[in-house]
Amino acid sequence: MDISDYRREYMSQGLDLNDLDKDPIKQYELWFQQASEAGIQDANAFSLATYDITSGPSLRTVLLKLFDAKGFVFFTNYNSQKSKQIQGNGQVAMLFPWLPLNRQVKVEGRCEKISTAASLKYFATRPRGSQIGAWCSDQSEVIESRSFLEQKYREAADKFKSGTIPLPSSWGGYRIVPHSIEFWQGQENRLHDRFKYTKQGSEGWSIERLAP
Numbered sequence: 001m002d003i004s005d006y007r008r009e010y011m012s013q014g015l016d017l018n019d020l021d022k023d024p025i026k027q028y029e030l031w032f033q034q035a036s037e038a039g040i041q042d043a044n045a046f047s048l049a050t051y052d053i054t055s056g057p058s059l060r061t062v063l064l065k066l067f068d069a070k071g072f073v074f075f076t077n078y079n080s081q082k083s084k085q086i087q088g089n090g091q092v093a094m095l096f097p098w099l100p101l102n103r104q105v106k107v108e109g110r111c112e113k114i115s116t117a118a119s120l121k122y123f124a125t126r127p128r129g130s131q132i133g134a135w136c137s138d139q140s141e142v143i144e145s146r147s148f149l150e151q152k153y154r155e156a157a158d159k160f161k162s163g164t165i166p167l168p169s170s171w172g173g174y175r176i177v178p179h180s181i182e183f184w185q186g187q188e189n190r191l192h193d194r195f196k197y198t199k200q201g202s203e204g205w206s207i208e209r210l211a212p
């Protein structure tokens, strides 16, 4: 199937250096709010790229659950394929494709585990079914059937019939500590606006305009 004529013009208000906050996290916060106010479903969903020398590059969607001056936090299984790659190489990239706003945000940084206490704090807010689910899925492992998974769920649900469900040792959060954050705003004739913030040690961030 030839889809080479599948295209549209990206018409939106231009992005100028003067429009940007000096702090990329504040700029991200503004764009995140605008994405959710615009009704973009799962505006907190992002593509997480990982790489290690043995398995090469890999990519998947995860959900952002917290961000602040320290970085961007998501939760996952610590034995999953992504986690194995992160253990081998903590350098990762994340991408928020807010296409209905003709926008994307790209973050590159170093991934580190958050504390068990911080993981537990979030785990405790999850619906009970999701907490049980975290106990019964060896994420990224090959399984024989759906019924195998459902059986494991029934067993875990039975085990944790009442009371608080503990945090599995194989489950928790990672923080991506950014060293660069790029804001992309689509423009007419493919002359898009791109601004890249780069961390300058303790002195804050530099901001540069990139060619589209």
Ligand SMILES: Cc1cc2nc3c(=O)[nH]c(=O)nc-3n(C[C@H](O)[C@H](O)[C@H](O)COP(=O)(O)O)c2cc1C
Pocket (backbone or CB within 6 Å): 042, 045, 058, 059, 060, 061, 062, 063, 064, 074, 075, 076, 077, 080, 081, 082, 083, 139, 140
């Ligand atoms: C919308 C959406 C949200 C997701 N959120 C998460 C998440 O927050 N954490 C997670 O571990 N997997 C999440 N997943 C599943 C991942 O994309 C992926 O299948 C899983 O983490 C296993 O990835 P891996 O084998 O590369 O480690 C999500 C998938 C989708 C489509």
